[in-house]
Amino acid sequence: MFSWFRRKRADAGFGSREQAKKRLAIVLVHDRAEIAGDLVTLLRERLRGVLEEFVELADELKVEMNTAEGAAILTCAARIKQLRRRSSLEMVG
């Protein structure tokens, strides 16, 4: 009898278990986004370094990290002014 009531109450989301799950979900979205943000900044710097060996960039390199269907998707977009000449490429290499 009592356990039936208790279960009803728990199923209806009155127990603090549901609150814990909801609060955790939100906190972790923020935590993970913050850490991913640092990572993207670092990644952008490295990518720009590599790209600039080959091309002259027209403006800032765009690097974005999004999630869709449980997987992270990395998008990079670069407007290019011109390709580096071969001679300067060899100098780099």
Add this chain to the structure above:
Amino acid sequence: MGEAIVITSGKGGVGKTTTTANIGTSLAMMGKRVAMIDADIGLRNLDVIMGLENRIVYDIVDVVEGYCQLRQALIKDKRFDNLYLLPAAQTKDKSAVTPKQMRALVEELKNDHEFVIIDCPAGIEQGFRNAIAGADRAVIVCTPEVAAVRDADRIIGLLEAASLRHPQLIVNRVKPSMVRRGDMMQVNDILDILAIDLVGVIPDDEQIIVSSNKGDPAVMIQGSRAGQAYRNIARRLAGENVPFLDLEAPAGFFSRLFKFGGN
């Protein structure tokens, strides 16, 4: 060549040291050659949990600084002669050891021991980086609380960044009565949130306090449910396929709690 397993958590007070002691002792009871390292420099505790605090002569910092040989600092357990403890220093701070020195130390221990179990300090600073430096795999301890799960998530990210992939989770101090009335997260809730594999569930057990009072790990106490759960974890870590505990709890409950796909 042995295997090094680091026991970590991020949050303090969730049972890392107790877990290290019980897994180490349990593996030794299975006949494995085991060395436990207390990597919590400045706040050593594994020695008292193991009841070996009176036998310490040298510690990990003495070894690293060259004051003694590694085998001089290793304390042989009083119950099992295939179980050893390398104690932390109590007077120094965490910067007394570097990740490189730690790696060398663990490699040396792996030559003579099948398992090297490393007790990681709480936090994510140098003590953590030292503790994970020599590890081949990681076990994360977490209690069914918001703060502990949050910190575990952070630790999983940091372990991944350090190339320690696929850590396994221990959910500690599960209280069946609270889960039953919907006031505690279920193991499955935590697994969903963290998206990692489970290696064991430890029920909340007063015997853990009793065992720490005595300095005898709970795996040596016959009636301890936590001890039983730790023995199962040790067998899983050693590669055995052990079904998850169907504890003799109120009917219907554990069948729900321990319902994991394929297990």
